[in-house]
Amino acid sequence: MEQIIKVRFSANGQHPELDLDPRTTLLDALREHLRLTGVKKGCDHGQCGACTVLVNGQRINSCLSLAVMHEGDDIATIETEDSAIIAALQDAFIEHDGFQCGYCTPGQICSAAGMLDEIRRGVPSHVTKLLGEETIQITDAEVRERMSGNICRCAAYPNIVRAIMQAAGAVP
Amino acid sequence: MKAFIYTRARDSAQATNAAADGKTTKFIAGGTNLLDLMKLQVEMPEQLVDINRIGLDKIEETPEGGLKIGAMVRNAALATDLRVRTRYEALSRALLSGASAQLRNKATTGGNLLQRTRCYYFYDTTKPCNKRSPGSGCAALGGFNRIHAILGASEHCIATHPSDMAVAMRLLDATVETVKADGSTRTIPIATLHKLPGDTPDQETVLARDELITSVTLPPPPPGRQIYRKVRDRASYAFALVSVAAIIDQSGRSRMAFGGLAPKPWRVEAADQQTDPDAIADHVLQGAAGYGANDFKIPLARRVIRAVLRDIKG
Numbered sequence: 146m147e148q149i150i151k152v153r154f155s156a157n158g159q160h161p162e163l164d165l166d167p168r169t170t171l172l173d174a175l176r177e178h179l180r181l182t183g184v185k186k187g188c189d190h191g192q193c194g195a196c197t198v199l200v201n202g203q204r205i206n207s208c209l210s211l212a213v214m215h216e217g218d219d220i221a222t223i224e225t226e227d228s229a230i231i232a233a234l235q236d237a238f239i240e241h242d243g244f245q246c247g248y249c250t251p252g253q254i255c256s257a258a259g260m261l262d263e264i265r266r267g268v269p270s271h272v273t274k275l276l277g278e279e280t281i282q283i284t285d286a287e288v289r290e291r292m293s294g295n296i297c298r299c300a301a302y303p304n305i306v307r308a309i310m311q312a313a314g315a316v317p
Numbered sequence: 318m319k320a321f322i323y324t325r326a327r328d329s330a331q332a333t334n335a336a337a338d339g340k341t342t343k344f345i346a347g348g349t350n351l352l353d354l355m356k357l358q359v360e361m362p363e364q365l366v367d368i369n370r371i372g373l374d375k376i377e378e379t380p381e382g383g384l385k386i387g388a389m390v391r392n393a394a395l396a397t398d399l400r401v402r403t404r405y406e407a408l409s410r411a412l413l414s415g416a417s418a419q420l421r422n423k424a425t426t427g428g429n430l431l432q433r434t435r436c437y438y439f440y441d442t443t444k445p446c447n448k449r450s451p452g453s454g455c456a457a458l459g460g461f462n463r464i465h466a467i468l469g470a471s472e473h474c475i476a477t478h479p480s481d482m483a484v485a486m487r488l489l490d491a492t493v494e495t496v497k498a499d500g501s502t503r504t505i506p507i508a509t510l511h512k513l514p515g516d517t518p519d520q521e522t523v524l525a526r527d528e529l530i531t532s533v534t535l536p537p538p539p540p541g542r543q544i545y546r547k548v549r550d551r552a553s554y555a556f557a558l559v560s561v562a563a564i565i566d567q568s569g570r571s572r573m574a575f576g577g578l579a580p581k582p583w584r585v586e587a588a589d590q591q592t593d594p595d596a597i598a599d600h601v602l603q604g605a606a607g608y609g610a611n612d613f614k615i616p617l618a619r620r621v622i623r624a625v626l627r628d629i630k631g
Contacts, residue, residue, distance in 0.1 A: 148322055167323035167365070170352070190353050191420060203393075203422045209349045210423065213323055214367055260418060268397045271413045271553065276402040293553035294417025 154218045157225045172196045174212035183223040194295030197252040204259025223251035237308035245299035322364045337498035337527035340364040347423035350432045382537035388427030388530045407562045410545035411485035427530035434476035447473045448518040463610040469579035474518030487582035488562040488574035498527040511581035541566035594623040
């Protein structure tokens with residue numbers, strides 16, 4: 146028996162209403178139903194980070210979430226036009242050559258946007274020395290640890306870190 | 318992914334009632350492990366009950382001076398809570414050492430406890446696995462078993478429990494609160510939540526099919542400095558080969574719990590009486606046995622115990 150579920154969420158400011166097989170992942174809903182093909186399918190198992198999007202401002206792997214679980218949510222992908230930090234990260238990735246093939250880049254940039262917000266909100270990481278302190282310094286080590294959920298097969302990591310550090314400084 | 322019926326629950330009563338209706342049912346919270354397994358057809362529930370809108374997402378002080386953590390509190394939120402960071406540092410550190418930031422934003426407290434093993438053969442449906450397919454055999458016994466158990470395993474299954482969070486909760490003697498469809502509730506010490514594999518490795522916990530974890534309660538923290546040390550093949554985003562959550566007080570007395578060694582968070586209370594690192598290791602590793610590629614975990618665990626005690630004394 147095939148079930149079809151009506152789901153409505155916001156995606157980059159659009160408000161589509163979709164009739165979906167509940168098996169549809171958020172990733173497939175964005176790419177195949179809304180044609181937001183900026184978000185990429187890499188491993189489809191949450192290991193590579195290419196599918197990273199922002200849901201209500203938080204980064205998640207869109208491949209490991211069902212679209213029907215996102216009723217009413219606010220979703221931003223690399224195509225969003227109303228995020229100053231995503232725009233700044235795009236410029237910085239170009240300036241610092243933060244990619245070769247570019248397939249992981251949309252996920253890297255959405256992940257970096259979520260990551261910088263996490264630092265602003267005082268979310269600690271594995272490399273944060275003192276957990277009791279609410280203010281976290283943005284360092285190379287923090288960026289590397291916090292971006293470990295995004296794999297770059299071309300190994301552009303040094304330039305990705307530089308691009309993120311520049312964008313972090315450019316947007317308050 | 319096999320087709321399933323999707324149900325969105327408004328509260329825990331609706332969720333547990335849906336799970337009691339006879340269909341094979343899974344509750345879905347973060348979904349980060351369950352959907353992964355459903356794509357591979359390792360998990361094939363007839364029904365998914367979405368519990369993302371049932372609440373249970375608060376962290377509250379208990380009258381005893383501990384914390385009651387709602388089952389739906391996300392791993393990132395739990396690790397970030399200042400009360401957890403300052404009073405239960407081992408738990409915060411354990412959470413931050415696990416998975417990736419994207420996964421921690423979705424994964425929940427209840428789901429983390431119930432995540433399945435990362436044994437390669439459990440994931441590979443072309444291979445025998447007694448946990449996935451009871452009676453089919455264990456491919457890990459004579460296969461690649463670098464990540465497998467040295468304690469608590471059986472001839473039927475040598476898989477480990479992959480959670481970091483659960484190791485810290487075991488150290489802290491957390492309790493797990495649940496509710497069933499008939500409305501009955503119970504409190505389960507975390508030490509008895511997970512079962513050893515024996516000859517039924519497919520049965521991993523004591524929970525009934527309609528039983529939902531509602532919260533995890535931490536008693537007041539024992540005195541002493543808390544740490545979590547994780548040894549793994551990669552510096553980030555990798556499961557533990559050996560991990561230890563420890564509390565060490567000023568007199569040098571310690572208590573420890575271990576990850577990466579066994580089918581459940583491993584703790585040997587008798588070792589608390591010892592202060593010498595090797596004596597502690599002797600107690601913890603009593604009965605330890607490797608299966609070839611994981612033999613190294615026995616000396617590695619011993620060295621990690623030594624390192625943790627040395628580091629904390631400065």
